[in-house]
Amino acid sequence: MLEGKGVRAVTVMWVMAFLSFVMVPLRLYTRIYVNRAVGLDDHVFTLAWVFLFLYTIFVTIAGHHGFGQPLDSLPVDEAVNAVYNEIVGQTFAVLGMAIAKISLGIFLLRIVVKKWHRISIWISMVSLALVSVMTAILLWAQKSPIRATYDPRVQGRLVVAITPFSILLGSWCAAVDFYFALLPWIFIWQLNMRFAEKISIACSLSLGFIACVCGIIRTIDLSGLGSANYTEDTVGLIIWSAVELAVTLICVGVPTIRPLYRAIVHGSRPESSDRRYVKHSESDHSARFRMRAIIPDASLFTTVRDGTTESYIAPDDRSGNQILPGHDPCPSDGIRVREEVRVERV
Structure with missing residues (x-):
């Protein structure tokens, strides 16, 4: 017992x-x-x-x-x-x-x-x-x-x-x-x-x-x-x-x-993500990566791989500042934007 x-x-x-x-x-x-x-x-x-x-x-x-x-x-x-x-x-x-x-x-x-x-x-x-x-x-x-x-x-x-x-x-x-x-x-x-x-x-x-x-x-x-x-x-x-x-x-x-x-709190309609994000490179010098969302009413997440910037625009995030991607950061109903990185010494 x-x-x-x-x-x-x-x-x-x-x-x-x-x-x-x-x-x-x-x-x-x-x-x-x-x-x-x-x-x-x-x-x-x-x-x-x-x-x-x-x-x-x-x-x-x-x-x-x-x-x-x-x-x-x-x-x-x-x-x-x-x-x-x-x-x-x-x-x-x-x-x-x-x-x-x-x-x-x-x-x-x-x-x-x-x-x-x-x-x-x-x-x-x-x-x-x-x-x-x-x-x-x-x-x-x-x-x-x-x-x-x-x-x-x-x-x-x-x-x-x-x-x-x-x-x-x-x-x-x-x-x-x-x-x-x-x-x-x-x-x-x-x-x-x-x-x-x-x-x-x-x-x-x-x-x-x-x-x-x-x-x-x-x-x-x-x-x-x-x-x-x-x-x-x-x-x-x-x-x-x-x-x-x-x-x-x-x-x-x-x-x-x-x-x-x-x-749930903000609803499914995202707000504009016309923002800039700054990340630092792994080297001793900083590198600034600029990416501007060209599609309104979408959220933006930016990653850096092999000298290119990959931005994932997910239509179901309202914040416009999503930084936590899933296993495949680009969902099936999202849009992938890919462009060359421009590096500026700062």
Whole structure:
């Protein structure tokens, strides 16, 4: 029966799973019907939520076997089942957190321009994936034989202490959250647009600061991993892991549904995008790329590739300042304008 602290933990986890699930259909709807472009980051985002869902299911099963109650108060078979299912759930949580942050990294790769931005994002994603997979493996391989990890009746020896690796993962997750939240303020500030729009877009892309705080709190609760009273002392860790994963999904999902919000609030008729944007080249000298919309009542997004300027005019964005392209920035009902770049030293 679900009793003790397990009731609170399971309740919080299902609430977090539901709140984050709201972002899944909203994001897919925005990508399919508003942006008309579904990318790899959308599939990775959905996969991360599936891992959160599986995490919640296995912890719920563990709760019915005694998770949240003192370990010495449980029958041996129930205690073994509780610890086993809890570790299975933690495996999905460890991998799910990395997958959610990788989803944001892939999204950022689609909108950054400078080479060092892309390299730093790739380093963050690959390193986080390696640490996450390593921690997930050590959850099961910390003792030999593996069954000794969750069954006290099996004699085994300690292979490696899991707590230091869990602290490393928690710290690295928080660091990646912080960097991914900080990066938009760097490259968005180089765009020539109204100050209020810069703040709005940068803030929507920087909600990861909230996930960073959750990750720090979760890391502090990692002491329960080495406790003899595993089923009760890990409740805080289980809750904050679910909160961090759910908050990460919500923070990652909010910027991607911004076009849907603008379409609902402002309607489908776009305003004129007769504006100029300035981007900086990857060299030490700045290069100014000027592109003027020649079609009224359309929104403009400009990218620079191989010495040419490619502008994508999307008829369904009212803002005139869309800077977040989909996987194929030029929708089927949009117009692509392509012209040579004129470089001016400034």
